[in-house]
Amino acid sequence: MTQAVPLLVFSDLDGTLLDHASYSFAAARPALDLLKAVGAGLVLATSKTAAEVEPIRAAIGCDTWPAIVENGGGLLPAGHAADDTVGDYDTIRARLTDLPRGFRGFGDMTDDEVAQITGLAPDAAQQARRRLFSEPGLWQGDDAALAGFLDAAKANGLTARRGGRFLTLSLGGTKADHMDDLITRYRPRHTIALGDAPNDIEMLQKAQHGVIIRNSGGSPLPSLEGEYTGRIRRTLREGPMGWSDAVIQLLAEMNLMKDQNTHG
Ligand SMILES: [Mg+2]
Structure with a gap:
Protein backbone atom coordinates (compact mmCIF):
# COMPACT_ATOMS: atom_id res chain seq x y z
CA MET A 1 0.00 0.00 0.00
CA THR A 2 1.40 3.42 -0.88
CA GLN A 3 -1.55 5.68 -0.11
CA ALA A 4 -0.74 8.08 2.75
CA VAL A 5 -2.74 7.61 5.94
CA PRO A 6 -3.66 10.50 8.28
CA LEU A 7 -2.35 8.74 11.38
CA LEU A 8 -0.51 5.55 12.25
CA VAL A 9 -0.71 4.38 15.86
CA PHE A 10 1.87 1.92 17.24
CA SER A 11 0.80 0.23 20.42
CA ASP A 12 2.18 -2.29 22.87
CA LEU A 13 -0.38 -4.80 24.17
CA ASP A 14 0.23 -6.09 27.73
CA GLY A 15 -0.24 -3.32 30.31
CA THR A 16 -0.93 -0.84 27.49
CA LEU A 17 -3.91 -1.64 25.24
CA LEU A 18 -4.66 -4.77 27.27
CA ASP A 19 -5.42 -4.43 30.97
CA HIS A 20 -2.51 -6.01 32.87
CA ALA A 21 -4.85 -8.13 35.01
CA SER A 22 -7.88 -8.97 32.82
CA TYR A 23 -6.17 -8.76 29.35
CA SER A 24 -9.28 -6.88 28.15
CA PHE A 25 -9.15 -3.95 25.73
CA ALA A 26 -12.87 -3.19 26.15
CA ALA A 27 -12.25 0.16 27.86
CA ALA A 28 -10.43 1.38 24.73
CA ARG A 29 -13.34 0.63 22.39
CA PRO A 30 -14.47 4.29 22.04
CA ALA A 31 -10.97 5.35 20.98
CA LEU A 32 -10.58 2.32 18.67
CA ASP A 33 -13.84 3.23 16.92
CA LEU A 34 -12.69 6.84 16.52
CA LEU A 35 -9.39 5.73 15.00
CA LYS A 36 -11.25 3.67 12.44
CA ALA A 37 -13.62 6.56 11.70
CA VAL A 38 -10.77 8.97 10.94
CA GLY A 39 -8.98 6.41 8.74
CA ALA A 40 -6.07 5.86 11.12
CA GLY A 41 -4.06 2.64 11.14
CA LEU A 42 -3.28 0.65 14.26
CA VAL A 43 -0.10 -1.44 14.41
CA LEU A 44 0.21 -3.69 17.45
CA ALA A 45 3.80 -3.99 18.68
CA THR A 46 4.33 -6.69 21.25
CA SER A 47 6.53 -9.44 22.64
CA LYS A 48 3.75 -11.92 21.85
CA THR A 49 4.08 -14.42 19.00
CA ALA A 50 2.17 -14.14 15.72
CA ALA A 51 0.00 -17.05 16.89
CA GLU A 52 -0.88 -15.17 20.07
CA VAL A 53 -1.47 -11.85 18.29
CA GLU A 54 -3.63 -13.19 15.46
CA PRO A 55 -6.89 -13.62 17.48
CA ILE A 56 -6.29 -10.43 19.49
CA ARG A 57 -5.70 -8.40 16.33
CA ALA A 58 -8.91 -9.78 14.82
CA ALA A 59 -10.91 -9.01 17.98
CA ILE A 60 -9.59 -5.45 18.10
CA GLY A 61 -10.42 -5.10 14.40
CA CYS A 62 -7.00 -4.03 13.13
CA ASP A 63 -6.17 -7.14 11.09
CA THR A 64 -5.89 -5.00 7.96
CA TRP A 65 -2.65 -3.66 9.47
CA PRO A 66 0.60 -5.50 10.09
CA ALA A 67 1.58 -6.29 13.67
CA ILE A 68 5.12 -6.17 15.07
CA VAL A 69 5.57 -9.45 16.97
CA GLU A 70 8.15 -11.19 19.17
CA ASN A 71 9.46 -7.87 20.44
CA GLY A 72 10.45 -6.63 17.00
CA GLY A 73 11.80 -9.94 15.73
CA GLY A 74 9.40 -9.80 12.80
CA LEU A 75 6.01 -8.86 11.36
CA LEU A 76 2.67 -10.60 11.14
CA PRO A 77 1.67 -9.12 7.76
CA ALA A 78 -1.71 -7.42 7.26
CA GLY A 79 -4.50 -9.93 6.68
CA HIS A 80 -2.18 -12.92 7.20
CA ALA A 81 -2.52 -15.83 9.58
CA ALA A 82 0.41 -16.87 11.75
CA ASP A 83 0.41 -20.20 9.90
CA ASP A 84 1.08 -18.50 6.54
CA THR A 85 3.91 -16.36 7.92
CA VAL A 86 7.48 -17.31 7.22
CA GLY A 87 10.07 -16.61 9.91
CA ASP A 88 13.68 -17.14 10.91
CA LEU A 171 18.48 -12.26 14.11
CA GLY A 172 18.06 -8.66 15.36
CA GLY A 173 15.28 -6.16 14.83
CA THR A 174 13.45 -4.05 17.38
CA LYS A 175 9.95 -2.63 17.61
CA ALA A 176 11.44 0.73 16.58
CA ASP A 177 13.18 -0.74 13.47
CA HIS A 178 9.87 -2.05 12.17
CA MET A 179 8.21 1.22 13.05
CA ASP A 180 10.68 2.98 10.70
CA ASP A 181 9.89 0.54 7.88
CA LEU A 182 6.13 0.90 8.31
CA ILE A 183 6.34 4.71 8.40
CA THR A 184 8.23 4.55 5.10
CA ARG A 185 5.61 2.20 3.67
CA TYR A 186 2.44 3.98 4.81
CA ARG A 187 3.70 7.59 4.95
CA PRO A 188 1.41 8.68 7.83
CA ARG A 189 0.90 12.41 8.40
CA HIS A 190 0.99 11.79 12.16
CA THR A 191 2.34 9.02 14.39
CA ILE A 192 1.55 8.03 17.97
CA ALA A 193 3.28 5.32 20.01
CA LEU A 194 1.93 3.95 23.29
CA GLY A 195 3.70 1.67 25.76
CA ASP A 196 4.27 0.95 29.44
CA ALA A 197 7.71 -0.66 29.72
CA PRO A 198 11.43 -0.15 29.00
CA ASN A 199 11.24 -2.14 25.75
CA ASP A 200 8.79 0.48 24.45
CA ILE A 201 11.10 3.46 25.04
CA GLU A 202 12.68 3.53 21.56
CA MET A 203 9.24 3.44 19.99
CA LEU A 204 7.94 6.20 22.28
CA GLN A 205 10.90 8.37 21.34
CA LYS A 206 10.54 7.77 17.62
CA ALA A 207 6.88 8.75 17.34
CA GLN A 208 5.65 12.30 16.88
CA HIS A 209 3.67 11.73 20.08
CA GLY A 210 4.69 9.20 22.71
CA VAL A 211 2.33 8.03 25.44
CA ILE A 212 3.53 6.27 28.58
CA ILE A 213 0.65 4.22 29.91
CA ARG A 214 0.50 4.09 33.68
CA ASN A 215 1.09 0.59 35.04
CA SER A 216 1.23 0.34 38.82
CA GLY A 217 2.02 -3.37 38.42
CA GLY A 218 5.36 -2.71 36.67
CA SER A 219 8.42 -0.64 37.51
CA PRO A 220 7.84 2.98 36.42
CA LEU A 221 9.69 4.22 33.34
CA PRO A 222 12.40 6.83 33.98
CA SER A 223 11.77 10.39 32.80
CA LEU A 224 12.21 10.53 29.04
CA GLU A 225 13.62 13.52 27.22
CA GLY A 226 10.41 14.23 25.29
CA GLU A 227 8.45 14.67 28.50
CA TYR A 228 10.01 18.11 29.10
CA THR A 229 8.83 19.38 25.73
CA GLY A 230 5.39 17.74 25.90
CA ARG A 231 6.14 15.39 23.00
CA ILE A 232 5.83 12.46 25.39
CA ARG A 233 3.00 12.37 27.94
CA ARG A 234 1.96 10.03 30.74
CA THR A 235 -1.56 8.83 31.35
CA LEU A 236 -3.27 9.16 34.73
CA ARG A 237 -5.35 6.04 34.24
CA GLU A 238 -3.97 2.55 33.61
CA GLY A 239 -4.12 0.20 30.63
CA PRO A 240 -6.92 0.58 28.07
CA MET A 241 -8.56 3.44 30.01
CA GLY A 242 -5.40 5.52 29.87
CA TRP A 243 -4.93 4.43 26.25
CA SER A 244 -8.39 5.68 25.36
CA ASP A 245 -7.91 8.99 27.22
CA ALA A 246 -4.64 9.72 25.42
CA VAL A 247 -5.80 8.72 21.92
CA ILE A 248 -9.00 10.79 22.15
CA GLN A 249 -7.03 13.76 23.47
CA LEU A 250 -4.42 13.48 20.69
CA LEU A 251 -7.05 13.11 17.95
CA ALA A 252 -8.58 16.35 19.18
CA GLU A 253 -5.19 18.10 19.31
CA MET A 254 -4.40 16.94 15.77
CA ASN A 255 -7.75 18.25 14.59
CA LEU A 256 -8.51 14.84 13.14
CA MET A 257 -11.91 14.67 14.81
CA LYS A 258 -13.01 17.83 13.02
CA ASP A 259 -13.19 15.96 9.67
CA GLN A 260 -15.09 13.27 11.47
CA ASN A 261 -17.70 15.76 12.77
CA THR A 262 -18.07 17.43 9.39
CA HIS A 263 -18.74 14.18 7.60
CA GLY A 264 -20.56 12.34 10.34
MG1 LIG B 1 3.70 -3.85 28.05
Missing part, protein backbone atom coordinates in the same frame (compact mmCIF):
# COMPACT_ATOMS: atom_id res chain seq x y z
CA TYR A 89 13.07 -19.60 13.71
CA ASP A 90 14.68 -22.64 12.07
CA THR A 91 17.78 -20.57 11.28
CA ILE A 92 18.02 -19.41 14.90
CA ARG A 93 17.63 -22.95 16.23
CA ALA A 94 20.21 -24.26 13.76
CA ARG A 95 22.77 -21.61 14.81
CA LEU A 96 22.15 -22.48 18.47
CA THR A 97 23.54 -25.95 17.92
CA ASP A 98 26.99 -24.40 17.19
CA LEU A 99 27.04 -22.47 20.47
CA PRO A 100 28.37 -23.51 23.90
CA ARG A 101 25.89 -25.48 26.05
CA GLY A 102 23.80 -23.83 28.80
CA PHE A 103 20.91 -22.20 26.98
CA ARG A 104 17.57 -23.98 27.28
CA GLY A 105 15.12 -22.46 24.80
CA PHE A 106 11.34 -22.76 24.44
CA GLY A 107 12.10 -25.15 21.56
CA ASP A 108 13.84 -27.49 24.05
CA MET A 109 10.89 -27.36 26.45
CA THR A 110 7.43 -28.93 26.50
CA ASP A 111 4.23 -26.86 26.63
CA ASP A 112 3.88 -27.82 30.31
CA GLU A 113 7.38 -26.64 31.12
CA VAL A 114 6.77 -23.29 29.41
CA ALA A 115 3.43 -23.02 31.23
CA GLN A 116 5.20 -23.61 34.52
CA ILE A 117 7.96 -21.02 34.07
CA THR A 118 5.74 -18.34 32.50
CA GLY A 119 2.59 -18.87 34.55
CA LEU A 120 0.59 -19.22 31.32
CA ALA A 121 -2.21 -21.77 30.97
CA PRO A 122 -1.05 -24.85 29.01
CA ASP A 123 -2.93 -23.93 25.80
CA ALA A 124 -1.60 -20.36 26.03
CA ALA A 125 1.90 -21.77 26.53
CA GLN A 126 1.47 -23.74 23.33
CA GLN A 127 0.77 -20.49 21.43
CA ALA A 128 3.75 -18.82 23.11
CA ARG A 129 5.95 -21.71 21.91
CA ARG A 130 4.92 -21.18 18.26
CA ARG A 131 7.91 -18.97 17.51
CA LEU A 132 8.72 -17.43 14.14
CA PHE A 133 11.41 -14.84 14.82
CA SER A 134 13.03 -15.35 18.21
CA GLU A 135 13.91 -17.96 20.80
CA PRO A 136 13.44 -17.12 24.49
CA GLY A 137 15.03 -19.37 27.05
CA LEU A 138 16.75 -19.70 30.38
CA TRP A 139 20.48 -19.56 30.98
CA GLN A 140 21.53 -22.49 33.12
CA GLY A 141 25.25 -21.90 33.52
CA ASP A 142 27.32 -19.36 35.48
CA ASP A 143 28.10 -15.77 34.48
CA ALA A 144 31.51 -16.59 32.97
CA ALA A 145 30.00 -19.25 30.73
CA LEU A 146 27.22 -16.81 29.79
CA ALA A 147 29.80 -14.27 28.60
CA GLY A 148 31.33 -16.94 26.35
CA PHE A 149 27.91 -17.93 25.07
CA LEU A 150 26.99 -14.32 24.27
CA ASP A 151 30.27 -13.79 22.36
CA ALA A 152 29.67 -16.94 20.34
CA ALA A 153 26.03 -15.95 19.69
CA LYS A 154 27.17 -12.58 18.37
CA ALA A 155 29.81 -14.20 16.16
CA ASN A 156 27.04 -16.39 14.71
CA GLY A 157 24.87 -13.38 13.89
CA LEU A 158 22.46 -13.81 16.79
CA THR A 159 21.27 -10.86 18.87
CA ALA A 160 20.67 -11.62 22.55
CA ARG A 161 18.39 -9.56 24.76
CA ARG A 162 17.57 -9.99 28.41
CA GLY A 163 14.08 -9.23 29.66
CA GLY A 164 13.06 -10.44 33.10
CA ARG A 165 14.22 -14.03 33.53
CA PHE A 166 14.47 -14.75 29.84
CA LEU A 167 17.34 -14.45 27.46
CA THR A 168 15.93 -14.07 23.95
CA LEU A 169 17.86 -14.75 20.76
CA SER A 170 16.90 -13.37 17.37
